[in-house]
Amino acid sequence: MSAQSSLTVSSTHPPLTFAGVLSGASSAAAPRRLPLREHQMVHGVPLPAKKAHRHLDDAVAVLQHGVVKGRGGANFPFAIKLESTAGARGNPLVVVNAAEGEPASAKDLGLLLLAPHLVLDGAITSARLLKCKEIVVWLHHGSPALASLEAAIGERRSDSDVTIRIAQAPDRFVSGQVTSVVQGLSGGTALPYSLRFQPSIKGVKGRPTLVSNAETYALVALTLQHREAAHGRLLTTVMNTDGQRHIVETVKGTPVSSVLSAAGVDATGAPLLVGGYAGSWITSDQIQHATADDFVLRDPAVRLGVALFAVADPQWCPVVVTAQIASWLAGQSAGQCGPCTFGLPAIADALSRLAKSRPATTDRANLDRWLPLVRGRGACAHPDGTAGLVASLLVAYGTHLNDHAAGKGCHRGAATAWPALRSAISGVRSR
Ligand code: SF4
Secondary structure, three states: OOOOHEEEEOOOOOOOOOOOOOOOOOOOOOOOOOOOOHHHHHHOOOOHHHHHHHHHHHHHHHHHHHHOOOOOOOOEHHHHHHHHHHOOOOOOEEEEOOOOOOOOOOOOHHHHHHHHHHHHHHHHHHHHOOOOEEEEEHHHHOOOOOOHHHHHHHHHHHHOEEEEEEEEEOHHHHHHHHHHHHHHHOOOOOOOOOOOOOOOOOOOHHEEEEEEEEHHHHHHHHHHHHHHOOOOOEEEEEOOOOOOOEEEEEEEOOHHHHHHHHOOOOOOOOOOOEEEOEEEEOOOOOOOOEEOOEEEEOOOOOEOOOOOEEEEEOOHHHHHHHHHHHHHHHHHHOOHHHHHHHHHHHHHHHHHHHHHHOOOOHHHHHHHHHHHHHOOOOOOOHHHHHHHHHHHHHHOOOOHHHHHOOOOOOOOOOOOOOHHHHHHHHOOOOO
């Protein structure tokens, strides 16, 4: 099954991001790529270069009013990056980061397959505001979105004041980290590094570089074109137990239960993994209080992250599933920072022994001790995410984890969870 046909798209509200792709708020629809002519009938055309040069301040004000923040998980205000890049010395570069590291997330993939012109509109407008002549789209090597993106770029002949090229990233979890992108495009290995300068000041080959993810550029285009109607627009990925992924367009503050319903997913009695594999568990009882917002339970510990809602089978043991994810995440470390290189495998190994109900006597206590020690100690946020996932297990399923620590048998299955995780563990990406 192709990546495109395995994705479904729906919306909890009348669609805007997927207007033209979806005819109305619907439970599901067969997706199709919106050609340029139809895209322009729905979304208009970006500011022409001459006009854009004079409108940076206006655009910054509109983006600030619309609270446009990075949608790759970092949640950083886009207008600040734009202003910073505009104020830096040198020849600027605009980079669209479409290398989603999260194996289960399908938002950027869906955008590039179905609405690539919205992403390009945001990038082209940003480039024109910065008087920048070059855009690079950073995409995982072998991405199923490549053909769609190339076709869309081929349709943008009228935007010849800006050159758009595609660069393919290694297929690793950390390839989508902003410093990996900068390093990879500068000719080095695409791995994270400690920031001395923000990329907006000194990025790719020392140039002021505006880097944001694909969904953020789509939101920039929507906000500049549609103003108030775009406020709070958000894409989420809902993944069912069978690995089927649904992209749901929604508006911030919408109940998570409505997002799951729009995807046609029944989460009754199911644990829910929120925010990505390096996200947080919430219990089935908590789902009814959860909203698609920066803090999903009004609790800073449960963040929206990459806006993934992965529904677990109630028959899966959350300790076993978390151990599998933690082992995979530990294996994704770039091996550059001690707490990440040594701390994450130690945590994952302790959790794996606990999952088998054959722990060492110190394993349970060590989890409590080690989690705070790895947080905030890496050059990137990779250890924080992994520690946050395990910490959420302690909160949501602490009693069950303690049963494992006590060597009590677990009646729930030890089957490997979602196919996307299975593929990731075996080294084969599902995308
Ligand atoms: S924290 Fe981990 S993944 Fe991030 S740079 Fe350091 S070693 Fe690499």
